[in-house]
Amino acid sequence: EEEKKSELGETIDNFNLEMLDCAVEGDNIRLREWIAKGADPDAIDTRVEHPEHGEAHGDFRAIHYAAMFGHKRTIEWLHAYGADVNARNYIQEIPLHLAATGDNLDCVKTLLGMGAPVNAVDANGWTPLFKAVLWKAANETITTLVEAGA
Structure with a gap:
């Protein structure tokens, strides 16, 4: 697919990378601005390397970063713009x-409320x-998962 260019000469790929960085930071204002410019809320981060092979695996998305760094509102915005919670x-x-x-x-509660499968492997x-217990999450997080059917 041919790269689209904006009037500023920036590429959609650049928009996606900026949007991904906003998800890491929890910067919802800039995140929405990049999506309005054409960033894909389900864009894959090609900058992340596969730890075993040293090649871009391209499987981390903005919603992964938002969940990892605890940005509940970012998850909500990404979901509203069509990001896949699964x-x-x-x-x-x-x-x-x-x-x-x-x-x-x-974030756990938000994702469960959006239909994320509690028993996904x-x-x-x-x-x-299992991961919550392994990484010593608080009892409330563990209880929330159990009450959701884990």
């Missing part, structure tokens, strides 16, 4: 795995609950 990264984690691993209770066969 998108999988290179080890088949969905954002709920990352929110549980990071003990980000508000990653490439290792691990569920969000």
Whole structure:
């Protein structure tokens, strides 16, 4: 697909990378601005390398970063713009795995409310609950996952 260019000469790929950075930072104002300019809320971050092969695996999305860093409002905005709450990264984690691993209770609740499957398994066969326990998440996070059916 031919790269689209804006009137400023920036590419859609640049817009996507800027939007991904906003998700890491939880900068919802800039995130919405980049999406309005044409960034894809489900864009894949091609800058991240696969740890085993040293090549871009391209499977982290903005919603993964928002869940990982505890940015509940960013998750809500991305979802409103069409981001997939069940998108999988290179080890088949969905954002709920990352929110549980990071003990980000508000993100866990938000993702569950958006329909994220509580018993999704990653490439290792691990569920969000298993990861929450493994990484010593707070009891409230663990209880929330259990009450959701884990």
